[in-house]
Amino acid sequence: MQGTAEECFPMSKMLLCWVQPQYALVAREAKGGFAVQPGDRLLDPRGKPHSRYSIFAEYQQQLLLRSTRSVQGRRPEPTSGGLVCRFRFA
Numbered sequence: 001m002q003g004t005a006e007e008c009f010p011m012s013k014m015l016l017c018w019v020q021p022q023y024a025l026v027a028r029e030a031k032g033g034f035a036v037q038p039g040d041r042l043l044d045p046r047g048k049p050h051s052r053y054s055i056f057a058e059y060q061q062q063l064l065l066r067s068t069r070s071v072q073g074r075r076p077e078p079t080s081g082g083l084v085c086r087f088r089f090a
Contacts, residue, residue, distance in 0.1 A: 018064055 002008075025036060038057035042050040053059040 018067070021060070021064060023060070023063065 027034060036056050038055065038060065040056045042053045042056060042059060044050050053062065
């Protein structure tokens with residue numbers, strides 16, 4: 001083998017880390033402010049256990065995965081505090 005390690009072992013990995021993820025949750029029925037904890041159970045509109053995510057931590061993981069897919073391949077925008085990628089979920 002000849003060349004640099006990158007030339008001999010080509011690979012590309014992207015590592016995105018959400019250091020302090022924050023969520024803006026909307027509950028139209030809420031009478032005021034509220035907090036959701038990772039261990040809180042998730043229910044469907046009928047009040048039954050949610051079919052896919054039993055607790056909020058499972059849904060949080062899915063939100064992070066979705067946001068990672070949304071950001072991959074995008075160029076970061078310069079800001080005064082560093083770099084940021086803007087995205088919206090459909």
